[in-house]
Amino acid sequence: MKIIVVSDTHMPKKRRGLPEILKEDLRKNDLIIHAGDFQTFDVYKEFMEYGELIAVVGNVDNADLRALLPQKRIIQKQGLKIGVVHGDGKGKTTEKRALEAFESDEVDLIVFGHSHIPYSRYMKGRLLFNPGSPTDKRKLPYFSHGVLTIEDTWKIEHKFYR
Numbered sequence: 325m326k327i328i329v330v331s332d333t334h335m336p337k338k339r340r341g342l343p344e345i346l347k348e349d350l351r352k353n354d355l356i357i358h359a360g361d362f363q364t365f366d367v368y369k370e371f372m373e374y375g376e377l378i379a380v381v382g383n384v385d386n387a388d389l390r391a392l393l394p395q396k397r398i399i400q401k402q403g404l405k406i407g408v409v410h411g412d413g414k415g416k417t418t419e420k421r422a423l424e425a426f427e428s429d430e431v432d433l434i435v436f437g438h439s440h441i442p443y444s445r446y447m448k449g450r451l452l453f454n455p456g457s458p459t460d461k462r463k464l465p466y467f468s469h470g471v472l473t474i475e476d477t478w479k480i481e482h483k484f485y486r
Contacts, residue, residue: 325402326352329470329480331359331410331437332457334384335367339459342370345485346458346469350374355401357472359437359455360410365389382437383412396425402474404432411436411454418454423447433480435470442468442482453480 328349333342342350350356353375360382362368368389371377381393396409407426411418422436434452441464442456456468466484473479 325354325474327355327357327401327472327474328353329357329359329435329453329455329472330371330458331435331455332361332382332440332460333358333367334361334363334457334460337363338457343458343467343485345483347374349469349471349483357399357406357408357435359408359435360393360412361385361437362389365392368392378408380408380410382410398426398429398431402478404474404478405430407431407434409434409436411438419443419445419447419452422452422454423450426450433472433478440464442484444480444482451480456482 356377358379360380361384365388381390399406409422409425411422413421418439422434436454440457440462443454455470458467458469461467468482468484
């Protein structure tokens with residue numbers, strides 16, 4: 325199973341279209357996880373054209389998306405429990421807010437966004453993963469998204485590009 329993990333697309337504000345390298349991965353996916361900040365409903369619909377989409381709302385998403393999407397979700401794929409949250413809020417780091425969102429839930433992997441900073445680290449026995457942003461790298465040298473592969477075991481990694 326191949327899952328594309330993305331967040332913080334911020335379209336059309338930061339870019340008019342998705343990068344080709346991301347679109348190539350989206351064409352070959354079994355599932356897409358988006359951790360918020362599509363910005364508009366049209367961008368959400370564009371992701372849905374590529375296949376099954378699991379998403380949460382981000383802090384810049386418009387009213388249509390706020391009415392449609394939850395703040396957090398938990399899904400299970402082939403025995404892997406995945407928590408998804410945007411990670412915005414006050415106080416603490418984005419990583420700590422993401423971890424705190426699932427402190428009373430049993431999850432193996434927490435996917436979050438908001439900071440636009442690619443992140444992959446275990447905290448309290450759970451892997452926290454921020455895919456970065458495919459459209460708004462801020463001061464970082466590369467754009468990025470994630471690819472989660474689930475077979476006998478699972479692995480998640482970043483894909484970096486200019």
